[in-house]
Amino acid sequence: MAFRTAFTLVTAAVLLAACSAANPDTPVTTSATPSSTFVGIDGVQSDISDTSRIVALNGDLTETIFALGAGDRVVGIDLTTTYPEAAVGLPSVGLGRRLVAEEVIALAPTLVIGDTQIEPQSSIDQIRAAGIPVVILDLQVTLPGVIRKIGTVAGILGVEEEGLALAAAVQADIDQALVVASGATAAPRVGYVYVRGPETLLMFGNGMPTHFLIEAASGIDALGEVGVTFAVPLSAESLVAAAPDVLLTPTEGFEIIGGLDSFLSLPGVSGTPAGRTQSVLHYDEALMLGMGPRTGEALMQLVLDLHPELSTP
Amino acid sequence: MTSIEVSELTVQLKGRVALDGIDLSVEAGELVAVVGPNGSGKSTLLRAIAGDVEPVSGAVSINGDPILGLPPDTAAARRSFLEQEHVKIAGFDVRSVVGFGAYISDGVTEPSDRVEGAMARAGVTDLADRRFEELSGGEQRRVSIARVLCQNAPVVLLDEPTDSLDLGHAHAVMRTARDEAASHKIVVSTSHDLNIASQHATRMVLLHRGRIARSGTPASVLEPKLLSEVYGVTVTVITHPTTGSPVVVSG
């Protein structure tokens, strides 16, 4: 009796082990020529010889691909993609930051591209185990980084010429905004408060894209100045200590919590100069935080909003 | 031949002396009733014979070998034990519980005959298929006795076997104990009930404050002056009209 049970169990174990051996989980490595592989920021070498069906897991990457003229290759996007119009209608795999492997695999892509915000690692592993290359790019938060990103993506897609042209155009936009910003007479203290809903209230500081945009727009990143680094939960004390003259926030979240009155009643806001003068500016989230091809446009908008004296009458 | 040898046994429990220099020899064929007031050391003596307590001095041996420190299975071959406490046994039926007594013989002998025999000797055959936890306190006690008999050890130790039993069953149990002893075994039983003990035991041992006050036939132990002194209550001893054994009347 005991022997029979043991025998059954051992046989089952052997079968399972055999199954496991027959289905190893190894990331895809390529045997193709070196130019058709790409090593991502995670150190994994991916086969990029076929970029005909792409799933883009970040909104800024989708934007970049479309701006490069390769939008027809995109077969799947994620929920953070809000631009351009043509992309929004494509099949969505859900949120890249909560990646579900099945959703991606079902679209039968030949390449998946995302940045370091993509999680969890196990889903990325599962997609690779299914034979689909996943390229993970470094997250870019600076203005030079935007240009680098365009170059990297263009290189992966094999559209270097278009990449150079797009990079030049975006750099021109940025430069134009910087020129205008150089004419500013005052440097307002600016704080970025990220709102997504009543429960998600964050302060953005040093190292966030908003820091670099604010500084480039001749403003002072007030939150960064009081020591806020990356994104941290909103603290009324820190907000008051930072004393921003202007508060920036994403439009989507701003509307979800109920507009200006609700925003002004968030912890600490009423204790800031921005709160007292009701100086709150809201911008489309993808535009301001994505560091994509529209960055120059976003920067110009910010410059003009922060320095009303610069607008041509 | 089966024998128990207790020599100069002294046991301390929770700081106080529970047994003080006990000397006792028991031979096969004896049913020894250990009696005495509460706290006189009856259960402690039984547990010492079982090998469950470590004495401060002195020793206990069964068949010439010390009982202390033996591995459980070896000890179980030498002696069986009916505990005083009533334990809940969930799920199992009476036949299974009785069968647990034969644990050390599992697979070596065919135990079902032994189980049936033990149940018959304890008078619980009619309860065989009932769940243990559904039985009354007295029924559970008799099943536990059957379990002890099923173990078939040469030394049988019973701690308050007649606890929860009505008159009829109490006598039946003591008769079974006497029969066990008669078949070349030793049975040592503690008892609160002096009269039931005196009717069936071949020998009585009266304990008083951890010492043996008297050891011998029931008639010699149940002496009015001694009992009054030990129990602290006036006692008269009369003779049973039918059996002739001594009967203790208190008050």
Place this chain on the structure above:
Amino acid sequence: MITRHSLPSILIVGGLFTIAAVVLGVSVGSTTVSFATALEVMLDHLLPGDLDTSAQADAIVWGIRMPRVLVALLAGAILGVAGTVLQGALRNPLADSQLVGLSAAASVGALSGYWIGYASSGSTVAILLGAAAGAVGAQAVWWLARRVGGEPTRFILVGIGMGLGLAALVATASIAIHDPRIPDVTFWFFGGLGAANWTVVAVVGFFAVVTVGGLFPFARMLDVLSLGHNAASHVGLNVGRVSAGALAFVGLGVGATVGAIGVVGFVGLVAGRVAFSTVGPQHRLAIPASAFTGAIFVALADTIGRVGGRGFEVPIGLITTVLGGAYLVYLITTRRLAV
């Protein structure tokens, strides 16, 4: 009451239900794969020969869902048997690996395993360290049980206290360390099957064989243990060695599951009670019965959690706790559980 069930009948019935659970589990997921397609993929892999199946369906059904269902079954089997043996060894009908704090103890080892070993081995080191911590934790449980004596309620309270304390420690660590290598807080409180792959199947499978196979020989001894420690010792059982030995296997197995799928509670409680009430008190039958019950319970709970689809996944431990908790209330109110 010994029922008329036999070991072969338990294996057959259990096996059939297990196959059903596999088929169901593999058919449910974030994307829609038709039942026929799923079946095709399964047969393609299980039978010799080659069926024409799409690469995507194969990757989804065999690469993602199948390992997940298998890990759920294997972990559930371990947890189910653990519950049965804990209830027997601790003489406590409420015993369950999470309730007595064993899962929390194992999670300390598992967390360390993820921290040091994730980059090289995924969850394998975490499973091994979890198993080791579990085996150690089991000895602590036994020591605790001996100190508290025969009072079931008091023991459970102490176990809950110890378990919550350790769990809070682990949760704090996972938040404070904030490293992508370490699974997040939900994993440590409610489990997660998202990272299941064929390697995990093999490792957990190994521990399932060791645990169930190692505990089965204890069956008769656990039966005798129901007499209570005193009487069991008197009939010849080495109570200390049997309890410590059985608990060591339990700790090893439970620890491995914590490393693989996090802390999933109530499986042992439910599986143990269902097994005992279905096949009777003999551990020889209850151990395999609870292995199947636990396996199917966890697999079903995982499937239910995924029914929301579109990436929305209810953590498995949440479902087992809700269902298990309801079952516990049912047992108490209908007096099937003397507490």
